[in-house]
Amino acid sequence: MVPTQLSLNVGQAFVAPDRRRHRSSMSVRIPDEAGQLTAKGACALISDTSSRNAIAKQAGDLSVRGFLADYFSTPDHWDVKTSATRVLRALNGWCYSQSTFVEDGSYVASLSAMVFRAREAHLFHMGDTLVFRLRGAEFEQLSRDHITDLGGYRYPSRALGLDGSIDIDYLQLPLKQGDIFLFTTQAVRGTLMPSDYVQLIREDASDLDAACERLASAARDRAQSRGYGADQFCFQLVRIDQLPEEGRDHPGRIYGDLPIPPELSPGERIDGLEIQEVLSRTAQSRVYRVRDTRTEREMVMKAPSPELSNRNAYLEHFLLQQWVVERVKSPFVARVMEPSRPRRYLYYLMVYVDGVTLSDWARRHPQASLAQRLDIAIQLGKAVQALHHRDLLHQRIHPDNVLIDTHGQVVLTDFSACHMRDLEGHRRSRELARQLGLSEHSAPEYALDDSVGRRSDQYSLASTVYWLLTDKLPYELAPNQLRGHTDLEQLSYRSARLFNPEITLELDDTLRRALDPQRPLRFRRMSEFLYALRHHDGKGRTAVKSSRLLREPANFWQGIAGILLLLLVLSWLLR
Structure with a gap:
């Protein structure tokens, strides 16, 4: 028996002589794929901007399209609140920053987004857009009006893009079959009464488009009779036609329906995949080289360890690994493959x-040349950059997790310690890396329980590059052996030129900076580190010398003092 799925019906209507000039935007997305509908749900949004905004239409459209694109790209195992909140905060930051480049306008918009997943609805609201629920004869407003009165004009407050940080109203409520949700804007205030909404919607609730047209026509007539503009109304209705069965409110393909594969050996088969070789067995996972018996393709399969069947915390992180491989598009990062048959196990x-x-x-x-080794280093840096562009930390960069194919191309593998980089995740990221085990290339902050971030990956990359160029480590004491902050004093950088005289002063200085035990003193961005690696031959010497002077002020000022003393002696002798 096929399980029932969430089913919605939608209607929309605009009142506008020219839709291109309308300052409101609305949309509903219902995924076609049953798995995505189960995992992420369906989404309805409405956005509205001020009539005084020169780019009102662009601001409204961008907020709606941006949320839909990013929300459905978040990992399937994230809950609705986590996914939507992170997307809205990122979108708010972008809108706020871009508004500084716009004259006579801004990317500020009121936004209400409702996610319908399983048997619940999740409302995320900013500003003064309106969301109502009609259940039976009860008509209730779910959103709150955030409005500021300035000089007789009313402006939305707590709107998207209005400030660098944002407070998001969040409401979670159970669904019932037959519930109808209405999305509209502040322009409708003062036109229709609650009884009007109920009557006009219930007049023929089977056709929601017609119901929206009735609402729009009635609001326009009421506004015109009262002598004010009636060209900025919009209405969107969403009706719950069918709810999934009780107990099926979590994506079954993540936990319940996909068991962890058993221990596998060469020659055994699973889902049409023949095990060719066991590449790795750890406490957390199994990695196999497999061959698809249908397509003859060779692939790598990664699955959770059979001993972890009941450890859902690790399973959630395992699914994040899969999301990393699926979303990061780079020739230098291992690429995901789609199976030729439906999966019956979690891998x-x-x-x-x-x-x-x-x-x-x-x-x-x-005997590989310095140029060959630096080419590998820059390719590896691009792989790490691709992860950072997705706000991901790798946290396990070391030579055994880097593959070189037969054409000399670098491929970064092993995402077991990958973690999302966010303001709240420093501790979780660090704990995950420590749980999986630190290496001699791990940044000192992992051993010292300090905050970690992109510069922590920069350290691991630089340590790996240093090893590649010298076959040594930059410090006699490995950072993963640190026991306290006082041990940092024992980390005295060993010049790479001691072990490889081909290394230029500029390249050595670049490595020294990226390997600084203090995270804030490393390069601010990965791109700066890679630029310095490319210009190791002395080009860009001024910038490198400046950075050296900043880090070695004692030598600099001693030199200045010596010159001044010499000038003083000369002036005395010439009297």
Whole structure:
């Protein structure tokens, strides 16, 4: 028996002589794929901006399209509140920053977004847009009006893009079959009464488009009779036609319907995939090289360890790994593969890279030139950049997690410690990395329980590059052996030129800065580090010298003092 799915009916109507000049935007998205509808739900939005905003239409459209695009791209195992809140905060930050470049306008907009998932609705509201629920004969406003009165004009407050930080109203409520939700804007205030809404919607609730047209016509007539503009009304209705069964409110394909694969050996098959080789067995996961018996493709399968069947916390992180591989598009990051058959177990597939680890490559190519090694370093840096662009930290960059294929291209693998970078996640990111085990290339802040971030990955990348160029580590004491902040004094950088005379002063200085034990003293951005690696031959010497002077002020001022003393002696002798 096929389980029932959430089913919605939608209607919309605008009152506007020219839709291109309308300052309101609205939309409903119902995923076609049953799995995405179960995991993410359906979404209805309405956005509105001020009549005095020169780019009102663009601001409204951008807020609606931006939310829909990003919300349905969040990991499936995130709950609705986490996904929507993170998307809205990121969207708010972008709108706020872009408004500074616009004259006579802004990307400020009121926004109400409702996510219908399983048997619940989740409302996220900012500003003064209006959301009502009609249940039976009861007509109730769900949103709050956030309005500021300035000089006789009323403006929305707590709106999207109005400030760098934002307070989001959140309401979670159970759904009933037959519930009707109305989305509209402040322009309708003073036209229709609650009884008018109920009557006009119930007149023929089977056709929601017609119901919206009735609402729009009645609001326009009422506004014109009272002598004010009636060209900015919009109405959107969403009706709950069918709810899924009780107990099926969590994506079954994540936990219930997909068991963890058993222990597998070469020659065994699972979902049409023949195990060719066991690549890795750890306490958390199993990694196999497999062959698809239908397509003959070789791939890499990663699955949770069978001992972790009841550890949902790790399973959630395992699914984040899959999301990383699916969403990060870079030739330098391992790519996901779609199975040729439906999956009956929890795992994901990646492209099989015919190559060797960076550790093996270095052993096989002891005579490789400095240029070859730096090319590998820059490719690896681009891989880390691709993760950072998705606000992800890798946290396990070291030679054994880097593959070099037969064409010399770098592919970054092993996302077991990957974590979303956000203001609240520093502690979780650090704990995850420590749980999986630190390496000699881990940044000092992991061992010292300090905040971690993109510059922590920069340290690990620089340490790996240092090892690639010298076959040594930058410090005699490995950072993962630190026991307290006092141990930082023992981290004295060993010049890479001591082990490889081909390394220029500029390149050594670049590595020194990226490997600074103090995270704030490293390069601000990965792009700055990669630029310095590319210009290791002395180009851009001024910037490098400046950074060296900033980090070694004692030598600089001693030199200045010596020059001044010499000038003083000369002036005395010439009297």
